[in-house]
Amino acid sequence: MEDILRQAVGVLRSMWRFRWWGLALTWVVGAAAAVVIYTMPDRYESTARVYVDTQSVLRPLMSGLAVQPNLDQQIAILSRTLITRPNVEKLINMADLNLEVTSGPQREQLVGELMSGLRIGGTGRDNLFTLAYRDGDPKRAQRVVQALMSLFVESGLVSKRQDTDTARRFIEEQIRNYEEKLTAAENRLKDFRLRNMALLDAGGRDYVGQLAAVSAQLEQARLELREAINSRDATQRQLQGEDPVLLPQMPNAAGVSIPEIDGRIDAMRKTLDALLQRYTESHPDVIGTRRVIEDLEAQKLKEIEMRREAGPGQFGSLNANPVYQQLKLVLSETEARIASLQARVGSHEARLAELRASAELLPKIDAELAQLNRDYDVHKRNYETLVQRRESANISVEMGATSGIAEFRVIDPPSLPLKPAAPNRALLMLAASVAAIGAGAALTFLISQLRPSFADGRSLREVTGLPVLGTVSLLGDPRREASERRGRYAFAGGVAGYAGAVAVVTAALKMLQG
Structure with a gap:
């Protein structure tokens, strides 16, 4: 630390020897800076403030129905990206600055000046933006700010409409694409069902489900058939204990009826009507049932013929006792049901055999059907979602056109500056004076390094590397001391004069600017 202080003191002593050179350069640089600062052209700044209101009563009311863009973020991005070359060229035409340029280089220079001079500042949270521009002509600065404000408002509205139109066109295109995909999927599903109609289940069940369902139906039909057979046997056993009572023949044989056969025919016809309500003519x-009815009718005709041949006493209408006739009717109904159940059991057995024979084919069909249904469901879900988004976009457009979701309000119109905003000559003068002092100090240091001197023998020995045998002291001289004292006073006066001159010039420039 001691060595550093000693070296610093040595450097200052060397610089002190050439202090007049530094003072002279300080005066020269300071005077030149004062002239340059005084001759700098004035620049006038025009400003305007715009408030963007992004709050609307409709926004919370239409939440969930309409698209709610982040308007605050959009406006912030707009303020940072507004100053582009296309916008600046449009601004030149709007502010009539194109009348002042006559060549391409001049226009390029003007575009560069505007892009570097235009400023848009915002508070960020309150959506309050300040537009400013500086120019040598106050009216021209005002025109530029007016054009920039108009461009800011128009760009905000146009960009919002362009974004909405682009989104709507994209959604419409996607809807058309998904309509084509949905139609193609429907056609593939229809063709697949037509090709495999005989193997597909109407309930949409897979192979295992169909097999289980048919097996369950077959077991149920067999159970009902056994129950019907047991019921018929029980009825027949009851009929063995009842004797029919025959009454005289009716005069006309054509009107003869056989109750037990007619009852069975009526029961079978009711069953046939019930079956035709559920199945087609080709159902087993x-x-x-029709075959059973035909057999009963043939049996009736045969019975009538046999009774006609037996003689008039035996041909007539049978009228048994009520219990016997009721049991006959129950027996005929039971036999009709047995015939129907037998046909149903045969149908289920054929269906089950068909399914078991197609054991290898049906799983592939089920897998392909599941894939087709999955593709169709995905396309349909995306299509419905896009249609919903399109309606939301339409509602958003109508809402924006009706209520003005983002409203631009001019708080302060572009001002016409009366006083120059730049340059700040007083501040520049102070900075130039400090720079002049630094230039003078640098000159003294440079000369001291070019013409070094040694203040003591130790410094001389360290620099030359030679032994110093001794030093000769300078004796005091009153006249020399008085001369040095006058020199110090003169230097102090020169420094004080420089400081006073800087203060006077700074005050004068401030008064001139203010």
């Missing part, structure tokens, strides 16, 4: 139950 319907065909079996």
Whole structure:
């Protein structure tokens, strides 16, 4: 630390020898800076403030129905990206600055000046933006700020409409694409069902489900068939204990009826009507029922013929006792039901055999059907979502056009500056005076290094590397001391004069600017 202080003191002593050179350069640089600062052209700043109101009563009311863009973020991005070359060229035409340029280089220079001079500042949270521009002509600065404010408002509205139109066009295009995909998926599903109609289940069940369902139906039909057979056997056993009572023949044989056969025919016809309500003519139950009816009618005709041949006493209408006739009717109904159940059991057995024979084919069909249904469901869900988004976009457009979601309000119109905003000559003068002092100090240091001197023998020995045998002291001389004292006073006066001159010039420039 002691060595550093000793070296610093040595450097200052060397610089002190050439202090007049530094003072002279300080005066020269300071005077030149004062002239340059005084001759700098004035620049006038025009400003305007715009408030963007992004709050609307409709926004919370239409939440969930309309698209709610982040308007604050959009406006902030707009303020940072507004000053671009296309916008600046448009601003030149809006502010009539194109009348002042006559060549391409001049226009390029003007574009560069505007892009570097235009400023848009915002508070960030309150959406309050300040637009400013400096120019040598106050009216021209005002025109530029007016054009920039108009461009700011128009760009905000146009960009919002462009974003909405672009989104709507994209959604419409996607809807058309998904309509085509949905139609193609429907056609593939329809063709697949037509090709495999005989193997597909109407309930949409897979192979295992179909097999289980048919097996369950077959077991149920067999159970009902056994119950019907047992019921028929029980009825027949009851009929063995009842004797029919025959009454005289009716005069006309054509009107003869056989109750037990007619009851069975009526029961079978009711069953046929019930089957036709559920199945077609080609259904096995319907065909079996019709066959039973035909057999009963043939049996009736045969019985009438036999009684006609037996003689008039035996040909007539049978009228058994009520219990016997009721049991006959129950027996005929039971036999009709047995025939129907037998046909149903045969149909289920054929269906089950068909399913078991297609054991290898049906799982592939089920997998392909599941894939087709999955693709169709995905396309349909995306299509419905896009349609919903399109309606939301339409509502958003209508809401924006009706209520003005983002409203631009001019708080302060572009001002016409009366006083120059730049340059700040007083501040520049103070900075230039400090710079002049630094230039003078640098000159003294440079000369001291070019013409070094040694203040003591130790410094001389360290620099030359030679032994110093001794030093000669300078004797005091009153006249020399008085001369040095006058020199110090003169230097102090020069420094004080420089400081006073800087203060006077700074005050004068401030008064001139203010």
